[in-house]
Amino acid sequence: MGNSGSTSPASLGKAHVPHLQWKVHDFSALLEAGAKSAKSSYFHCSGYKWFLKVTPPVNKTTGAETPYVGLSLKLCWTSLEPGHTVNAVFELSVYNYSKRMYYGCRASHKFDLENNQSKNECLIPLQKLLKSSAFQVDGSCVFGVKILKLRVTSPEKKDVLVDKKATTIQNLFVQKKGFIKGTYTWTMDNYLELDSKNFVGSPTFEVGGLKWHVSMYPSGTRHITDYISLFLYLEASDELSAELGKVVELTLSILDQKNGKHFTMTTGLSVFTGAYGFGWPKFLSLEKFKDPSGGYLVGSSCVVKADFTIVGSSNNG
Structure with a gap:
């Protein structure tokens, strides 16, 4: 799957171990809530605070209009300094229970104070999430993000060592009533x-x-x-x-x-x-x-x- 999205997410291979694993329990409840997006809690990587954003659904035209769920990465604005740009290469993904690996896309973005959310989305067909047992078990979907490379541009340019750390695991539970x-x-x-x-x-x-x-x-x-x-x-x-x-x-x-x-x-x-x-x-x-x-x-x-x-x-x- 490229940055502009496609009709089917591609395998990221068994080497893809995300920095954040975000399990959305009862994904249909998230859709029924009618929210324009859902953001994870912060997770830490290489001295920065990040979170994953799910946008359900996104309509993109690929020959015909098809509803998609979009994944994007955001960097907390408090992590940023004036004149600094954080150049990041990362993977956005959804877990395939049948294959026991993550599927998704690789993207890149230059994060700064004026533009701290990636425009490159991983687009996943909504029907694939709702109808396929490969991507949903007991109504739950698991999304992931992995930071691959970081380079900070300030007055000088320097590479940042990407943390090799245990996956941060988060869960999201959305109610259907009793708000x-x-x-x-x-x-x-x-x-x-x-x-x-x-x-x-x-x-x-x-x-x-x-x-x-x-x-x-x-x-x-x-x-x-x-x-x-x-x-x-x-x-x-x-x-x-x-x-x-x-x-x-x-x-x-x-x-x-x-x-x-x-x-x-x-x-x-x-x-x-x-x-x-x-x-x-x-x-x-x-x-x-x-x-x-x-x-x-x-x-x-x-x-x-x-x-x-x-x-x-x-x-x-």
């Missing part, structure tokens, strides 16, 4: 008094028996500037370790207090643990946020809203 919905509105009346170099966190609130908070960076975080950065975090606790997370579909909004035209962004399904949050480092430009006609900042008042649904759970096997 837990949460919403929280955070009103700040002192935005203009905030330290623009530091984040500010909302009061803690509870959804699904767990504690959450929203974090804002008023002028961007790390190397992101001139933007509002906005995230939702699941607070670490004894009940929820870094090995066990909740699968969440998240919408964050900055409310328009004048016109009712709120600025909103929505994720696919993301795995939240006590270690990491999800959101957008470039949520809304400061120019647009501070435009008086927009209603996002009225005086010193700003209103942020989080709406999310817990649709399942995840663990590292």
Whole structure:
């Protein structure tokens, strides 16, 4: 299977041992959830944090329109530095239970702060996943990613030794019913008094028996500037370790207090643990946020809203 996809994934051979093995239990439940994507928890390789993204389904035209499931690789933006490019060669795959090996494609991508998700997808025909016992057992599919080569371009170029380590095993469980919905509105009346170099966190609130908070960076975080950065975090606790997370579909909004035209962004399904949050480092430009006609900042008042649904759970096997 090439970067542009084909009608059948190709064998990657018995030497393909992935850095991440991600088992999606009851794959049909993921489809029924209607999410635009699902992202694994982070896995570590060669000093970087990565995750695998599944997009079900993707319509591509190969003579006729056929629904595909797409696999892509993403590098966590916090792993990246300004002016650095991480050139990666990797394999994206799905496990063939009959052949007892992974099938998929090899791809490459140049990851940087502006472009930290691979455009090269491994495309797997949806019907092959749903109908073939080779790729699905007891309703479950196993996806994988293996990093083959890394080269970092900064002021200088250097090769990075790719870790030879045990496979990280993760599981994804998506419910078909019994979803837990949460919403929280955070009103700040002192935005203009905030330290623009530091984040500010909302009061803690509870959804699904767990504690959450929203974090804002008023002028961007790390190397992101001139933007509002906005995230939702699941607070670490004894009940929820870094090995066990909740699968969440998240919408964050900055409310328009004048016109009712709120600025909103929505994720696919993301795995939240006590270690990491999800959101957008470039949520809304400061120019647009501070435009008086927009209603996002009225005086010193700003209103942020989080709406999310817990649709399942995840663990590292």
